[in-house]
Amino acid sequence: MFVALRDLRHARGRFTLMLVVIAMITFLVTFLASLTAGLSRESTSAVTDLPADHLAFAMPAPDDAPDFTASTVTPDQWQAWADAPGVTSADPLGVMTTRAESSTTTAPVTALGVEPGSVLLPGPARDLATGTVALSADAAAALAADVGDRVDVAGAELRVGAVVDEEVSFAHTPVVWTTLGDWQAVAAPRGDGPTATVVALTLDEPDATVAATDAALGTVTVTTAQARSAIGSFSAENGSLTTIQVFLLAISALVVGAFFTVWTISRAGDVAVLKALGASTRYLLRDAMGQAVVVLVLGVGAGTAVAVVAAALLGGAVPAVVGVATTLVPAVALVATGFVGAALAIVRITRIDPHAALAAR
Amino acid sequence: MDLHLDRITLVYPDGDETLTAVDDVSLTVPAGTTTALLGPSGSGKSSLLAVAGGLTRPTSGDVRIGEDVAFGPHTPLRAATRTRLEQVGIVFQAPQLLASLTALEQLELHAHLRGRRPATVRDEATALLGEVGLADLAHRHPAQLSGGQRQRVAIARALVGSPDVLLVDEPTSALDHERGTQVVELVTRLARERGAAAVIVSHDASTLGSVDRTVRIVNGRLETAEALVPG
Numbered sequence: 252m253f254v255a256l257r258d259l260r261h262a263r264g265r266f267t268l269m270l271v272v273i274a275m276i277t278f279l280v281t282f283l284a285s286l287t288a289g290l291s292r293e294s295t296s297a298v299t300d301l302p303a304d305h306l307a308f309a310m311p312a313p314d315d316a317p318d319f320t321a322s323t324v325t326p327d328q329w330q331a332w333a334d335a336p337g338v339t340s341a342d343p344l345g346v347m348t349t350r351a352e353s354s355t356t357t358a359p360v361t362a363l364g365v366e367p368g369s370v371l372l373p374g375p376a377r378d379l380a381t382g383t384v385a386l387s388a389d390a391a392a393a394l395a396a397d398v399g400d401r402v403d404v405a406g407a408e409l410r411v412g413a414v415v416d417e418e419v420s421f422a423h424t425p426v427v428w429t430t431l432g433d434w435q436a437v438a439a440p441r442g443d444g445p446t447a448t449v450v451a452l453t454l455d456e457p458d459a460t461v462a463a464t465d466a467a468l469g470t471v472t473v474t475t476a477q478a479r480s481a482i483g484s485f486s487a488e489n490g491s492l493t494t495i496q497v498f499l500l501a502i503s504a505l506v507v508g509a510f511f512t513v514w515t516i517s518r519a520g521d522v523a524v525l526k527a528l529g530a531s532t533r534y535l536l537r538d539a540m541g542q543a544v545v546v547l548v549l550g551v552g553a554g555t556a557v558a559v560v561a562a563a564l565l566g567g568a569v570p571a572v573v574g575v576a577t578t579l580v581p582a583v584a585l586v587a588t589g590f591v592g593a594a595l596a597i598v599r600i601t602r603i604d605p606h607a608a609l610a611a612r
Numbered sequence: 613m614d615l616h617l618d619r620i621t622l623v624y625p626d627g628d629e630t631l632t633a634v635d636d637v638s639l640t641v642p643a644g645t646t647t648a649l650l651g652p653s654g655s656g657k658s659s660l661l662a663v664a665g666g667l668t669r670p671t672s673g674d675v676r677i678g679e680d681v682a683f684g685p686h687t688p689l690r691a692a693t694r695t696r697l698e699q700v701g702i703v704f705q706a707p708q709l710l711a712s713l714t715a716l717e718q719l720e721l722h723a724h725l726r727g728r729r730p731a732t733v734r735d736e737a738t739a740l741l742g743e744v745g746l747a748d749l750a751h752r753h754p755a756q757l758s759g760g761q762r763q764r765v766a767i768a769r770a771l772v773g774s775p776d777v778l779l780v781d782e783p784t785s786a787l788d789h790e791r792g793t794q795v796v797e798l799v800t801r802l803a804r805e806r807g808a809a810a811v812i813v814s815h816d817a818s819t820l821g822s823v824d825r826t827v828r829i830v831n832g833r834l835e836t837a838e839a840l841v842p843g
């Protein structure tokens with residue numbers, strides 16, 4: 252990159268402008284990715300963090316897509332799942348987003364109804380008793396309630412038996428755990444008898460078990476990751492935020508492509524001279540692409556750094572999650588798409604005729 | 613090594629018709645001598661130079677450097693580029709220096725193009741800049757040099773790596789008579805000292821006192837060949 256690096260230094264102003272643009276787009280993409288991941292956790296951590304790998308839904312109509320608000324499983328179904336071959340555990344789980352009231356305040360929460368002693372309960376709340384409720388950290392904060400306080404969940408008066416020091420939420424509401432019996436008492440009874448929303452399953456060989464058992468029992472079984480789509484808020488947010496990110500990626504590729512198109516055209520004279528001096532087209536392509544990579548890596552690196560700092564500073568105000576998936580992955584995607592945009596612009600080098608160097612500039 | 617142009621014809625497509633810019637030109641330039649190519653505008657001087665330097669393939673005829681055919685009608689682009697890098701030095705009508713490189717770097721670039729470390733030609737490059745009288749200005753960028761100084765950097769650049777052939781297109785067009793004469797003298801002297809076969813294009817005969825030989829080209833054909841005794 253003998254010429255490329257010197258050009259970078261020489262045309263400092265132009266390249267700085269480009270770096271700033273790339274950095275700003277990177278900031279947007281990375282920050283959005285962090286926000287998407289944060290919102291996604293707020294929507295789904297109650298499901299994705301379950302110590303189970305599959306959820307069986309029972310929908311009113313067999314063709315309906317799994318949906319937490321419409322699914323109702325019966326004791327027959329969870330018994331049959333527990334007895335099915337290759338099933339390590341099958342536990343009924345009630346899910347209901349509702350309102351909770353403490354002596355001082357009210358807050359929306361999602362009540363998870365779980366049989367006492369079930370692995371679905373977090374450790375400190377494993378011995379949940381009838382008439383008590385376990386609060387997640389956020390629920391305790393939102394209700395300003397602590398162990399021993401009384402909390403009204405959807406009309407049922409319960410005593411706080413435990414506060415779990417974990418942030419678990421569902422559809423942007425903090426989670427509280429009750430016994431399945433207490434849950435059934437307040438959840439609007441759907442179908443006959445004591446029901447739950449889904450069956451949480453741990454399966455040995457999902458491929459062998461799921462299709463046959465679903466067919467026999469009329470359930471729809473998906474992985475916990477797939478079950479995120481059964482949460483209304485998740486599909487709506489995730490879809491639009493992901494679309495925005497994809498658009499930003501495309502825009503960044505176009506901007507980088509446009510910049511390098513103009514840049515390559517403006518140095519067409521230099522390229523003709525270099526070719527006339529004996530530079531091979533391969534040498535010139537490598538030189539120019541190396542320059543594009545330097546610009547992309549610097550711009551994307553700066554944008555990512557700013558986004559990480561911003562996400563850390565705003566951590567309390569917005570639900571941003573910083574991790575490999577929200578920093579390194581968008582950064583690599585931006586460099587890759589930018590590289591493609593630059594490459595499409597830079598290939599025009601191959602068409603520049605060294606003969607042009609003879610013409611006076 | 614001598615430069616031989618063997619029956620070179622160059623035809624450009626010109627709309628539905630064709631334009632014969634160089635018409636059956638044969639010319640030999642012995643190593644260490646300078647031949648001036650004189651002719652009116654549009655007579656085909658630059659076109660002949662482009663063929664001699666492998667920038668354009670001749671429609672027919674061959675360019676030989678020594679015994680080997682360097683550029684012919686079917687020479688692959690890559691081979692032509694390689695030959696240009698290793699055996700041909702070109703000085704363009706405009707100096708065509710790269711704005712981001714210092715004078716010294718313009719010369720070192722040649723080493724880099726050949727896949728060598730620029731430092732390996734630093735001594736040669738510095739010496740060449742000294743020979744063209746620019747030793748003190750080695751670290752200036754083109755924008756900080758005068759037109760004549762730029763032209764001299766371009767001449768020094770063409771001589772890096774001791775090419776067998778030196779092609780110079782209208783080096784004097786931007787210079788006054790005295791400086792133009794000096795540039796032609798410089799090219800002639802360097803070609804002699806380094807044993808290069810040099811062709812220098814001009815349309816100003818008054819600057820050409822120092823060359824070994826002058827040939828005239830009109831309408832793409834060589835008209836007169838006036839031989840001077842090589843000094």
Ligand SMILES: Nc1ncnc2c1ncn2[C@@H]1O[C@H](COP(=O)(O)OP(=O)(O)OP(=O)(O)O)[C@@H](O)[C@H]1O
Pocket residue numbers: 624625626631633651652653654655656657658659660815
């Ligand atoms: N790339 C090209 N395509 C088509 N025709 C060309 C091209 N280059 C030159 N010509 C034509 O070929 C003829 C010879 O041009 P050339 O540039 O060789 O002249 P020249 O002797 O160098 O003139 P000048 O002194 O003005 O530089 C001219 O008629 C010109 O219009």
Ligand SMILES: [Mg+2]
Pocket residue numbers: 657658659782
């Ligand atoms: Mg010309």
